[in-house]
Amino acid sequence: MEIDGIVTTGYGRGREFLSQEFYSLKFKEKLDFKAYPGTLNIIVPDEYIDEINNIKDSCKSKIKGEDNFGGVKYIKAILNNEINGAIVFPEKTSHDTNYLEFISKEKLREKLNLKDNDKVNLKFKEW
Incomplete structure:
Protein backbone atom coordinates (compact mmCIF):
# COMPACT_ATOMS: atom_id res chain seq x y z
CA MET A 1 0.00 0.00 0.00
CA GLU A 2 1.20 3.50 -0.80
CA ILE A 3 -0.45 6.72 0.34
CA ASP A 4 0.23 10.42 0.48
CA GLY A 5 -0.48 12.43 3.58
CA ILE A 6 0.05 15.81 5.20
CA VAL A 7 2.48 16.49 8.07
CA THR A 8 0.87 17.84 11.21
CA THR A 9 1.87 18.60 14.77
CA GLY A 10 0.96 15.94 17.32
CA TYR A 11 0.39 16.08 21.05
CA GLY A 12 3.98 15.26 22.09
CA ARG A 13 3.01 11.87 23.53
CA GLY A 14 5.15 10.01 20.99
CA ARG A 15 8.23 11.49 22.61
CA GLU A 16 7.04 10.28 25.99
CA PHE A 17 6.40 6.71 24.95
CA LEU A 18 9.50 6.36 22.75
CA SER A 19 11.60 7.59 25.67
CA LYS A 26 12.00 -3.63 21.74
CA PHE A 27 11.95 -1.35 18.68
CA LYS A 28 15.75 -1.70 18.45
CA GLU A 29 15.40 -5.48 18.63
CA LYS A 30 12.49 -5.73 16.16
CA LEU A 31 13.35 -2.96 13.67
CA ASP A 32 17.16 -2.84 13.89
CA PHE A 33 17.26 0.86 14.80
CA LYS A 34 16.98 2.97 17.91
CA ALA A 35 13.93 5.11 17.34
CA TYR A 36 14.25 8.87 17.67
CA PRO A 37 12.10 9.86 20.67
CA GLY A 38 9.20 11.34 18.77
CA THR A 39 6.85 10.51 15.92
CA LEU A 40 6.12 12.22 12.65
CA ASN A 41 2.36 12.74 12.59
CA ILE A 42 0.70 12.40 9.21
CA ILE A 43 -2.94 13.04 8.31
CA VAL A 44 -4.14 10.73 5.56
CA PRO A 45 -7.22 11.07 3.34
CA ASP A 46 -10.39 9.51 4.72
CA GLU A 47 -10.62 7.19 1.70
CA TYR A 48 -7.74 5.10 3.17
CA ILE A 49 -9.12 4.70 6.70
CA ASP A 50 -10.86 1.35 6.11
CA GLU A 51 -7.76 -0.15 4.50
CA ILE A 52 -5.48 1.20 7.24
CA ASN A 53 -7.82 -0.18 9.92
CA ASN A 54 -7.73 -3.59 8.21
CA ILE A 55 -3.92 -3.49 8.21
CA LYS A 56 -3.84 -2.44 11.86
CA ASP A 57 -6.34 -5.13 12.88
CA SER A 58 -4.43 -7.90 11.08
CA CYS A 59 -0.99 -6.69 12.17
CA LYS A 60 0.89 -9.33 14.17
CA SER A 61 3.89 -7.16 15.13
CA LYS A 62 3.27 -5.84 18.61
CA ILE A 63 5.13 -4.60 21.65
CA LYS A 64 3.39 -5.18 24.97
CA GLY A 65 2.86 -2.20 27.20
CA GLU A 66 4.11 -1.77 30.75
CA ASP A 67 2.78 0.21 33.70
CA ASN A 68 0.42 2.90 32.36
CA PHE A 69 1.77 2.59 28.82
CA GLY A 70 -0.30 0.54 26.42
CA GLY A 71 0.87 -1.84 23.77
CA VAL A 72 1.72 -0.73 20.27
CA LYS A 73 1.39 -2.48 16.93
CA TYR A 74 3.76 -1.49 14.15
CA ILE A 75 4.40 -2.09 10.49
CA LYS A 76 7.56 -1.35 8.54
CA ALA A 77 7.27 1.51 6.08
CA ILE A 78 9.30 3.90 3.94
CA LEU A 79 8.83 7.66 4.03
CA ASN A 80 9.38 9.64 0.82
CA ASN A 81 11.24 6.72 -0.80
CA GLU A 82 14.27 7.30 1.43
CA ILE A 83 13.64 6.87 5.16
CA ASN A 84 13.14 3.38 6.54
CA GLY A 85 11.02 3.22 9.66
CA ALA A 86 7.66 2.06 10.90
CA ILE A 87 4.11 3.21 11.31
CA VAL A 88 3.02 2.69 14.90
CA PHE A 89 -0.51 2.03 16.09
CA PRO A 90 -0.65 2.70 19.84
CA GLU A 91 -3.47 0.97 21.72
CA LYS A 92 -3.98 4.17 23.70
CA THR A 93 -4.24 7.21 21.47
CA SER A 94 -6.05 10.52 21.34
CA HIS A 95 -5.62 10.87 17.58
CA ASP A 96 -8.44 10.52 15.08
CA THR A 97 -8.39 7.47 12.82
CA ASN A 98 -6.97 9.50 9.93
CA TYR A 99 -3.68 10.13 11.81
CA LEU A 100 -0.65 7.92 11.30
CA GLU A 101 2.49 8.08 13.40
CA PHE A 102 5.82 7.26 11.74
CA ILE A 103 9.03 6.47 13.62
CA SER A 104 12.62 6.21 12.43
CA LYS A 105 16.11 6.69 13.82
CA GLU A 106 16.14 10.27 12.53
CA LYS A 107 14.56 13.52 13.66
CA LEU A 108 12.51 13.69 10.47
CA ARG A 109 11.34 17.30 10.54
CA GLU A 110 14.98 18.35 10.71
CA LYS A 111 16.45 15.78 8.30
CA LEU A 112 13.83 16.38 5.59
CA ASN A 113 13.11 20.02 6.47
CA LEU A 114 9.44 19.19 7.04
CA LYS A 115 6.84 21.64 8.27
CA ASP A 116 3.14 21.32 9.02
CA ASN A 117 1.08 20.93 5.82
CA ASP A 118 3.99 19.47 3.82
CA LYS A 119 3.01 16.49 1.67
CA VAL A 120 4.76 13.16 2.33
CA ASN A 121 4.52 9.66 0.87
CA LEU A 122 4.33 6.41 2.84
CA LYS A 123 4.86 2.91 1.49
CA PHE A 124 3.84 0.06 3.77
CA LYS A 125 6.46 -2.68 3.51
CA GLU A 126 4.54 -5.60 5.00
CA TRP A 127 1.35 -6.63 6.74
Whole structure:
Protein backbone atom coordinates (compact mmCIF):
# COMPACT_ATOMS: atom_id res chain seq x y z
CA MET A 1 0.00 0.00 0.00
CA GLU A 2 1.20 3.50 -0.80
CA ILE A 3 -0.45 6.72 0.34
CA ASP A 4 0.23 10.42 0.48
CA GLY A 5 -0.48 12.43 3.58
CA ILE A 6 0.05 15.81 5.20
CA VAL A 7 2.48 16.49 8.07
CA THR A 8 0.87 17.84 11.21
CA THR A 9 1.87 18.60 14.77
CA GLY A 10 0.96 15.94 17.32
CA TYR A 11 0.39 16.08 21.05
CA GLY A 12 3.98 15.26 22.09
CA ARG A 13 3.01 11.87 23.53
CA GLY A 14 5.15 10.01 20.99
CA ARG A 15 8.23 11.49 22.61
CA GLU A 16 7.04 10.28 25.99
CA PHE A 17 6.40 6.71 24.95
CA LEU A 18 9.50 6.36 22.75
CA SER A 19 11.60 7.59 25.67
CA GLN A 20 10.49 4.57 27.72
CA GLU A 21 13.32 2.06 27.85
CA PHE A 22 11.14 -1.00 27.24
CA TYR A 23 9.75 0.49 23.99
CA SER A 24 13.17 1.70 22.91
CA LEU A 25 14.79 -1.71 23.46
CA LYS A 26 12.00 -3.63 21.74
CA PHE A 27 11.95 -1.35 18.68
CA LYS A 28 15.75 -1.70 18.45
CA GLU A 29 15.40 -5.48 18.63
CA LYS A 30 12.49 -5.73 16.16
CA LEU A 31 13.35 -2.96 13.67
CA ASP A 32 17.16 -2.84 13.89
CA PHE A 33 17.26 0.86 14.80
CA LYS A 34 16.98 2.97 17.91
CA ALA A 35 13.93 5.11 17.34
CA TYR A 36 14.25 8.87 17.67
CA PRO A 37 12.10 9.86 20.67
CA GLY A 38 9.20 11.34 18.77
CA THR A 39 6.85 10.51 15.92
CA LEU A 40 6.12 12.22 12.65
CA ASN A 41 2.36 12.74 12.59
CA ILE A 42 0.70 12.40 9.21
CA ILE A 43 -2.94 13.04 8.31
CA VAL A 44 -4.14 10.73 5.56
CA PRO A 45 -7.22 11.07 3.34
CA ASP A 46 -10.39 9.51 4.72
CA GLU A 47 -10.62 7.19 1.70
CA TYR A 48 -7.74 5.10 3.17
CA ILE A 49 -9.12 4.70 6.70
CA ASP A 50 -10.86 1.35 6.11
CA GLU A 51 -7.76 -0.15 4.50
CA ILE A 52 -5.48 1.20 7.24
CA ASN A 53 -7.82 -0.18 9.92
CA ASN A 54 -7.73 -3.59 8.21
CA ILE A 55 -3.92 -3.49 8.21
CA LYS A 56 -3.84 -2.44 11.86
CA ASP A 57 -6.34 -5.13 12.88
CA SER A 58 -4.43 -7.90 11.08
CA CYS A 59 -0.99 -6.69 12.17
CA LYS A 60 0.89 -9.33 14.17
CA SER A 61 3.89 -7.16 15.13
CA LYS A 62 3.27 -5.84 18.61
CA ILE A 63 5.13 -4.60 21.65
CA LYS A 64 3.39 -5.18 24.97
CA GLY A 65 2.86 -2.20 27.20
CA GLU A 66 4.11 -1.77 30.75
CA ASP A 67 2.78 0.21 33.70
CA ASN A 68 0.42 2.90 32.36
CA PHE A 69 1.77 2.59 28.82
CA GLY A 70 -0.30 0.54 26.42
CA GLY A 71 0.87 -1.84 23.77
CA VAL A 72 1.72 -0.73 20.27
CA LYS A 73 1.39 -2.48 16.93
CA TYR A 74 3.76 -1.49 14.15
CA ILE A 75 4.40 -2.09 10.49
CA LYS A 76 7.56 -1.35 8.54
CA ALA A 77 7.27 1.51 6.08
CA ILE A 78 9.30 3.90 3.94
CA LEU A 79 8.83 7.66 4.03
CA ASN A 80 9.38 9.64 0.82
CA ASN A 81 11.24 6.72 -0.80
CA GLU A 82 14.27 7.30 1.43
CA ILE A 83 13.64 6.87 5.16
CA ASN A 84 13.14 3.38 6.54
CA GLY A 85 11.02 3.22 9.66
CA ALA A 86 7.66 2.06 10.90
CA ILE A 87 4.11 3.21 11.31
CA VAL A 88 3.02 2.69 14.90
CA PHE A 89 -0.51 2.03 16.09
CA PRO A 90 -0.65 2.70 19.84
CA GLU A 91 -3.47 0.97 21.72
CA LYS A 92 -3.98 4.17 23.70
CA THR A 93 -4.24 7.21 21.47
CA SER A 94 -6.05 10.52 21.34
CA HIS A 95 -5.62 10.87 17.58
CA ASP A 96 -8.44 10.52 15.08
CA THR A 97 -8.39 7.47 12.82
CA ASN A 98 -6.97 9.50 9.93
CA TYR A 99 -3.68 10.13 11.81
CA LEU A 100 -0.65 7.92 11.30
CA GLU A 101 2.49 8.08 13.40
CA PHE A 102 5.82 7.26 11.74
CA ILE A 103 9.03 6.47 13.62
CA SER A 104 12.62 6.21 12.43
CA LYS A 105 16.11 6.69 13.82
CA GLU A 106 16.14 10.27 12.53
CA LYS A 107 14.56 13.52 13.66
CA LEU A 108 12.51 13.69 10.47
CA ARG A 109 11.34 17.30 10.54
CA GLU A 110 14.98 18.35 10.71
CA LYS A 111 16.45 15.78 8.30
CA LEU A 112 13.83 16.38 5.59
CA ASN A 113 13.11 20.02 6.47
CA LEU A 114 9.44 19.19 7.04
CA LYS A 115 6.84 21.64 8.27
CA ASP A 116 3.14 21.32 9.02
CA ASN A 117 1.08 20.93 5.82
CA ASP A 118 3.99 19.47 3.82
CA LYS A 119 3.01 16.49 1.67
CA VAL A 120 4.76 13.16 2.33
CA ASN A 121 4.52 9.66 0.87
CA LEU A 122 4.33 6.41 2.84
CA LYS A 123 4.86 2.91 1.49
CA PHE A 124 3.84 0.06 3.77
CA LYS A 125 6.46 -2.68 3.51
CA GLU A 126 4.54 -5.60 5.00
CA TRP A 127 1.35 -6.63 6.74
